[in-house]
Amino acid sequence: MEKTLIDEMMEKARKAEEVLENYDQQQIDALVKAIGKTIFDNAEILAKEAVEETGYGRVDSKVVKQTRACAGAWHYLHDKKSVGVIEYDAEKEVATYAKPLGVVACIVPATNPTSTIGSNGMNIVKSRNVMIVSPHPRAKKTSIHGVQLINEALAKLGAPENIIQIIEEPTIDLTQELMKKVDVIIATGGAGMVKSAYSSGKPSFGVGQGNVQVIVAEDYTDYKPMAESIVSGRSYDNGMPCTGEQALHYPKAHEKEILDAFAEAGGFVIPDDKVDALANFLFNDKGMTNPAHVGYTAKAIAKEIGVEVPDNTLLLLFRNQGVGPGHILCKEKLNPVTQLFPYDDFKQAVEDARTNLKWEGAGHTAAVFTHDKEKAEYAAMRLPVGRLVVNQNGGAGSGGSFVNGLAPTMSLGCGSWGNNSISDNLTYRHLMNTTKLAYPLKNGGLPPFDEIWAE
Numbered sequence: 001m002e003k004t005l006i007d008e009m010m011e012k013a014r015k016a017e018e019v020l021e022n023y024d025q026q027q028i029d030a031l032v033k034a035i036g037k038t039i040f041d042n043a044e045i046l047a048k049e050a051v052e053e054t055g056y057g058r059v060d061s062k063v064v065k066q067t068r069a070c071a072g073a074w075h076y077l078h079d080k081k082s083v084g085v086i087e088y089d090a091e092k093e094v095a096t097y098a099k100p101l102g103v104v105a106c107i108v109p110a111t112n113p114t115s116t117i118g119s120n121g122m123n124i125v126k127s128r129n130v131m132i133v134s135p136h137p138r139a140k141k142t143s144i145h146g147v148q149l150i151n152e153a154l155a156k157l158g159a160p161e162n163i164i165q166i167i168e169e170p171t172i173d174l175t176q177e178l179m180k181k182v183d184v185i186i187a188t189g190g191a192g193m194v195k196s197a198y199s200s201g202k203p204s205f206g207v208g209q210g211n212v213q214v215i216v217a218e219d220y221t222d223y224k225p226m227a228e229s230i231v232s233g234r235s236y237d238n239g240m241p242c243t244g245e246q247a248l249h250y251p252k253a254h255e256k257e258i259l260d261a262f263a264e265a266g267g268f269v270i271p272d273d274k275v276d277a278l279a280n281f282l283f284n285d286k287g288m289t290n291p292a293h294v295g296y297t298a299k300a301i302a303k304e305i306g307v308e309v310p311d312n313t314l315l316l317l318f319r320n321q322g323v324g325p326g327h328i329l330c331k332e333k334l335n336p337v338t339q340l341f342p343y344d345d346f347k348q349a350v351e352d353a354r355t356n357l358k359w360e361g362a363g364h365t366a367a368v369f370t371h372d373k374e375k376a377e378y379a380a381m382r383l384p385v386g387r388l389v390v391n392q393n394g395g396a397g398s399g400g401s402f403v404n405g406l407a408p409t410m411s412l413g414c415g416s417w418g419n420n421s422i423s424d425n426l427t428y429r430h431l432m433n434t435t436k437l438a439y440p441l442k443n444g445g446l447p448p449f450d451e452i453w454a455e
Contacts, residue, residue, distance in 0.1 A: 006177045102129060104186060127431045247356060249349040
């Protein structure tokens with residue numbers, strides 16, 4: 001049978017894999033650093049190319065996304081062991097050896113055409129794997145340029161060719177063939193692509209939909225910095241990131257102070273009689289996100305629905321018309337808009353957030369603003385999310401940064417809630433096989449059964 005393009009790419013990948021498997025930690029880390037530093041150094045030109053090619057998002061936001069993602073990844077990865085013995089349990093005399101997974105397919109979305117390649121590529125190569133990128137057709141030129149720049153940097157280090165390859169003319173058929181022939185898949189994109197990855201028969205790491213619920217507890221009164229943080233996070237890249245704050249649950253007794261803080265930060269509450277127009281603009285008649293209207297600025301949306309807003313408007317706020325299923329605006333919205341849910345009782349706010357998440361966005365992220373650890377812990381117990389960030393906006397906190405202890409990543413696992421295999425932030429540790437070397441215990445042996453059951 002005649003070889004396909006994917007067959008040829010796989011052959012090249014296997015040859016690169018054989019060389020990379022024999023690299024030591026220092027050699028691997030040099031490659032990882034080069035991948036991240038290349039995207040970091042070229043963030044501005046790649047951001048401009050992405051916006052020009054796709055029509056999505058903001059150049060300044062994409063510069064920040066690429067620089068923070070790659071710098072954060074290197075800061076996290078630079079001192080981690082991924083070659084040879086990476087752990088040793090002296091008490092149990094078990095040594096853990098890291099082994100590569102092989103060839104990893106990286107499915108890249110149009111919204112993050114190079115930051116995903118940089119961040120995922122660093123984690124993939126850190127564990128001595130090689131990568132084949134399937135870019136989104138709408139962003140293929142930008143992704144191809146990013147890979148070309150990375151490969152030039154790797155060549156200067158004497159690295160083998162084809163550590164990172166990219167499909168230059170992506171199609172659904174080629175992507176599906178790729179997913180069936182690689183060893184592992186990282187699928188960052190829409191629900192359909194993630195489902196296809198999990199249906200490929202190969203181990204896969206997917207992501208889920210976001211619908212970040214923010215809960216402001218009664219004790220939290222630092223409204224000005226909170227509002228500035230949320231407006232900044234939700235208007236970032238024109239509201240397209242899945243980590244944007246979709247709903248704000250706040251104490252009704254403090255509504256005026258909170259909304260005043262948002263107005264000062266660039267938030268504007270649209271009239272109640274314009275909420276239906278907003279829903280019709282964001283969603284089509286089938287209840288799906290209207291792709292033609294994704295990533296509009298707040299002012300552009302306001303103009304479309306006939307609302308006059310101040311010049312400083314960055315975020316549109318609107319009052320809820322119900323909770324959960326049956327209320328379409330409780331779903332994920334890929335624009336700088338946030339729904340308002342004033343509450344009388346904190347626990348009810350948590351339940352409302354839980355209802356919205358269970359309809360869409362379960363497994364992803366939520367945020368709570370509080371100085372009361374018991375309230376934060378209560379929310380953590382009740383909300384079906386993989387990460388709950390405290391006193392931080394969803395975008396800065398969920399993907400890991402320099403402000404919390406979460407691992408930096410561009411792939412946020414959503415667990416079984418979001419039909420994903422992990423609920424963690426994807427890192428190099430998920431992208432390695434391990435061998436356990438186990439010696440006999442010095443004081444081993446089976447204790448009497450009555451002692452075991454008496455424990």
